[in-house]
Amino acid sequence: MRAVFATSNADKLRELCRALPGWEIEPIGPHAFPGETGETFYDNALIKASSARASAPSGTWVIGEDSGLVVDGLGGLPGIHSARWAGEGAGQAEWLAKLLSELEGIHGEGRRARYVSELVALSPDGVEVRGSGTLEGRIAEQPSGRGGFGYDPVFIPEGETQSVGELGDEWKAEHSHRTRAARALRRALEAL
Numbered sequence: 001m002r003a004v005f006a007t008s009n010a011d012k013l014r015e016l017c018r019a020l021p022g023w024e025i026e027p028i029g030p031h032a033f034p035g036e037t038g039e040t041f042y043d044n045a046l047i048k049a050s051s052a053r054a055s056a057p058s059g060t061w062v063i064g065e066d067s068g069l070v071v072d073g074l075g076g077l078p079g080i081h082s083a084r085w086a087g088e089g090a091g092q093a094e095w096l097a098k099l100l101s102e103l104e105g106i107h108g109e110g111r112r113a114r115y116v117s118e119l120v121a122l123s124p125d126g127v128e129v130r131g132s133g134t135l136e137g138r139i140a141e142q143p144s145g146r147g148g149f150g151y152d153p154v155f156i157p158e159g160e161t162q163s164v165g166e167l168g169d170e171w172k173a174e175h176s177h178r179t180r181a182a183r184a185l186r187r188a189l190e191a192l
Contacts (some may be wrong), residue, residue, distance in 0.1 A: 001189075003061040003121065004028040006052035011149045012065060014118075018173045019182035025063070028052050041066040041118040042130070049120045052158035059124050063185075067117035067178060069151045071139060073110025074102055082150070096143050096154055103139055111139045113155065119185045122133055129192070131185025135177040148172055 002024045007013055009189055013027050038044040049064030056062045068082030078085035080098070086094040103111060115135040136158040143153035145165025153165035157175065164172055173179060 001061060002059075003063050004052060004056045006048035006062065006064045012067075012178065015173070015176060015178045016063070016065070016182055019176075019179040019188060028055055028062075028134065036066060038066075038080070041068065041116050042120065042132075044080060045118040045120040047126075049122045053122055061124065062122045064120045064122075065117060065178070065181070067181075069099075069116065069155070070114050071099070071103070072112040074104040077102070080155055092150065092153075095151060099139065099151065099154065100142070113137055113139050115151075115155065116179040117181040118177075119181045121189065127192070129185060129188045131181045131183070131188055133177045133180025133182070133184060135175065135180065150176060 001022075005013055005016060005025050005027050007027055008029045015026070017023070017025050036044040036047065038047055044066035045064040047064065048066070049062045050083075052062045052064065064078065068079055070076050070079050082095070084090075086098040092188060114137065117133045119131040121130075137156050140154045140163055142154050143163070143165065145153050145163045145167070147166065147168045148164045152172075153163050154163065155164050157164060158169070160167065164176075
């Protein structure tokens with residue numbers, strides 16, 4: 001299958017390509033879609049896919065994705081604001097610092113968290129197919145590991161003792177929320 005992916009994030013593109021072997025996926029940059037103005041991950045994924053359709057080559061599927069971290073002790077934050085929560089232009093170091101600062105003094109169940117990914121694929125004639133994925137875990141007291149990206153150095157998946165940043169790319173390629181969403185999307189497409 002040939003598709004364009006509405007993203008400017010090379011890490012997300014690499015994960016999606018690994019999760020969907022055999023697909024030809026090319027990125028289409030942020031100029032092709034508006035900001036993330038939806039109220040849910042699904043809303044934002046659909047906004048990206050719908051907007052990118054106008055710039056996509058004829059006869060090509062378009063994929064939009066939105067994802068983030070949901071922390072129980074923070075009432076679901078950072079949620080859909082995960083990439084902007086620490087301010088415009090902030091990077092991983094600022095995201096981690098803000099998250100750990102907000103969680104200071106919160107322990108146990110309050111540190112339960114999940115990564116969420118929503119994928120929306122639109123066919124050339126407008127058929128919508130959706131895939132969702134989550135990865136349950138908890139937030140560590142401090143970052144560890146250099147692998148992954150985003151909040152990976154502080155996210156310890158359920159059943160593991162290391163952060164995603166320590167578990168590495170091979171583990172992430174098999175178990176991440178985005179991989180799970182991509183597999184769900186593939187199953188939904190195969191069912192058409």
